[in-house]
Amino acid sequence: xxxxxxxxxxxxxxxxxxxxxxxxxxxxxxxxxxxxxxxxxxxxxxxxxxxxxxxxxxxxxxxxxxxxxxxxxxxxxxxxxxxxxxxxxxxxxxxxxxxxxxxxxxxxxxxxxxxxxxxxxxxxxxxxxxxxxxxxxxxxxxxxxxxxxxxxxxxxxxxxxxxxxxxxxxxxxxxxxxxxxxxxxxxxxxxxxxxxxxxxxxxxxxxxxxxxxxxxxxxxxxxxxxxxxxxxxxxxxxxxxxxxxxxxxxxxxxxxxxxxxxxxxxxxxxxxxxxxxxxxxxxxxxxx
Amino acid sequence: xxxxxxxxxxxxxxxxxxxxxxxxxxxxxxxxxxxxxxxxxxxxxxxxxxxxxxxxxxxxxxxxxxxxxxxxxxxxxxxxxxxxxxxxxxxxxxxxxxxxxxxxxxxxxxxxxxxxxxxxxxxxxxxxxx
Numbered sequence: 001x002x003x004x005x006x007x008x009x010x011x012x013x014x015x016x017x018x019x020x021x022x023x024x025x026x027x028x029x030x031x032x033x034x035x036x037x038x039x040x041x042x043x044x045x046x047x048x049x050x051x052x053x054x055x056x057x058x059x060x061x062x063x064x065x066x067x068x069x070x071x072x073x074x075x076x077x078x079x080x081x082x083x084x085x086x087x088x089x090x091x092x093x094x095x096x097x098x099x100x101x102x103x104x105x106x107x108x109x110x111x112x113x114x115x116x117x118x119x120x121x122x123x124x125x126x127x128x129x130x131x132x133x134x135x136x137x138x139x140x141x142x143x144x145x146x147x148x149x150x151x152x153x154x155x156x157x158x159x160x161x162x163x164x165x166x167x168x169x170x171x172x173x174x175x176x177x178x179x180x181x182x183x184x185x186x187x188x189x190x191x192x193x194x195x196x197x198x199x200x201x202x203x204x205x206x207x208x209x210x211x212x213x214x215x216x217x218x219x220x221x222x223x224x225x226x227x228x229x230x231x232x233x234x235x236x237x238x239x240x241x242x243x244x245x246x247x248x249x250x251x252x253x254x255x256x257x258x259x260x261x262x263x264x265x266x267x268x269x270x271x272x273x274x275x276x277x278x279x280x281x282x283x284x285x286x287x288x
Numbered sequence: 289x290x291x292x293x294x295x296x297x298x299x300x301x302x303x304x305x306x307x308x309x310x311x312x313x314x315x316x317x318x319x320x321x322x323x324x325x326x327x328x329x330x331x332x333x334x335x336x337x338x339x340x341x342x343x344x345x346x347x348x349x350x351x352x353x354x355x356x357x358x359x360x361x362x363x364x365x366x367x368x369x370x371x372x373x374x375x376x377x378x379x380x381x382x383x384x385x386x387x388x389x390x391x392x393x394x395x396x397x398x399x400x401x402x403x404x405x406x407x408x409x410x411x412x413x414x415x416x417x418x
Contacts (some may be wrong), residue, residue: 013406048359048411052376053303059414083407160359170363196322196358200411203399204391205326205354212322233405241403 006125008070008077008119009037012084013045026080028263033132033140037078040069046087049200057104063091064105068115075108076131078252080124082157083203086165089121093164098113100206103277123167126174134182141260144184150227150256151248152176152187153216154194155235170194170208176229179253183260191222192216194261203270207239217246219272229253296381297343304377310367311335317361317371327351331361331371338374352379353390353416379415389417405411 007030015023020216030037044062051059066088070077079085089147096117106114124132128137154173161172177187195216198209216239220228227249230236239250258264289297301308317331318324329337329349336348346352352375361371382388391412400409 013410018403038309044407045410048407049414052373053380055303077385081407083411086406156356156358156360160363162363174362186300196356196360198322199356200408201323201354201356201413203404203408203412208323208326208354230408234407237403237405237408255347277392 001245004034004036005039005131005176006036006038006075007122008066008073009039010043010066010077010079010084010088011050012081015081019236019252019254020253022080022231022233022236023254024265025252025263027256029254029257029261030124030127030261031259033128033137034112035078035127036133038073038075040066043069047083048083048087050087050090054100057101057108060091060094060101061105061109063088064095064109064115067092067095067103067117067119067121068109068111070119071115072112074273076120076122078122078124078127080231081154082123082230083234085109085121085123085167086157090164092119092121093115104143123231125158126167127173128179128182128257130151134178137179137182137257139183142262143181143260145260146184146255148185149224149226150180150185151190151220151223151228152180152193152240153197153220153228153230153235153250155230155232156194156196156199157232159194176253179257180229184258185256185260188220188223188225190220190225192219197235199234199238202234202241206241210242210244213239214241214244214246215241217244217248221246222246227251289343293341293343296347297338297341300338300343300374300381301376301378304370304373305378306338306370306374308335308338308369309375311369311371312367314366316364317369318365320360320364322360323351323354323356326354331375334374334378335369335377336396346378347382349373349378352382355379357415371395383416383418391416393417 009141011023034111043066046063158167159170167176180187198212202209315332321331328352355375
């Protein structure tokens with residue numbers, strides 16, 4: 001692969017706990033593809049939801065700190081979790097384009113130099129497409145998933161609002177299908193791939209989430225999908241919790257990438273994950 | 289509208305940055321909304337309720353808690369009204385009041401299942417309490 005490029009890597013609270021497969025395969029696959037994901041010494045949870053109120057600034061500071069840390073190291077910032085990507089990229093847009101938020105956040109943070117949205121935020125899929133290149137991913141594949149019919153489940157957070165996220169066409173996205181092709185599998189398009197899974201309402205209104213997820217599975221199955229992939233731990237949870245008809249296997253996109261690159265490892269003991277409560281404040285190297 | 293309601297309305301309009309006069313009631317937001325069935329006041333009705341000063345009705349609606357924040361209405365609105373931001377502004381006006389939280393941390397242990405991702409917990413807490 002030649003040269004190694006470093007990226008600042010923001011794992012987020014869930015990748016340190018429930019979604020460890022999403023995290024460890026993101027790192028090992030990136031390493032094989034010539035990208036080193038460097039986790040900042042200290043980072044805080046992004047909060048999961050972008051604060052929409054124009055006067056909500058304090059809630060955005062954890063993202064601002066992560067963005068400024070990447071800037072100080074001269075690195076682009078990579079996230080895998082759809083929620084982290086969504087929140088951090090929108091906060092970065094605020095810091096670049098909303099003078100009130102930029103001024104107040106900087107007055108509070110007192111960085112050596114004011115942060116003005118300089119850092120480029122990349123989702124892991126964008127890292128694969130725009131930095132490494134899907135052609136290079138294809139070359140690195142040693143165990144292609146030939147014949148496997150995989151449906152991309154985008155959900156909401158990666159795509160909308162498209163004016164700010166600029167991730168892909170919000171109504172007719174293709175990046176995940178191109179990723180599926182790169183690992184040798186067959187992408188299957190279906191209508192519900194960018195519809196919501198019920199998100200955070202699954203805690204209080206499981207019935208709503210089950211109804212929405214049921215529609216997604218039925219549509220995906222009718223289109224010929226054998227399994228679905230996602231980049232979002234909350235989508236993964238809502239889809240996997242569903243127990244109704246037409247259910248399909250759902251895996252993280254980094255896990256199927258690891259399969260194609262022959263990097264799959266033994267599953268960790270589930271007991272190891274017990275007792276891990278909230279990793280809202282995480283110090284690198286010191287597991288909760 | 290009482291003077292209090294007028295203040296709350298102004299706050300909602302300020303924090304949501306929504307111009308309700310842009311709405312033409314086409315209903316595209318409601319047609320796209322995945323939580324439409326469980327909402328009492330529908331997304332396309334929010335701008336009219338605001339314009340008519342029916343603030344209490346909005347603050348008591350199920351919609352502000354059922355909204356999934358998926359941004360589909362915001363993406364698809366032909367006039368860039370951003371109904372989801374208005375719904376969110378009403379939700380914030382409610383939780384910013386004393387005793388206005390919809391969920392308290394002590395309620396959570398009974399609702400948690402061991403597989404739940406942290407992302408779900410932090411998201412719910414950010415949305416439903418101050």
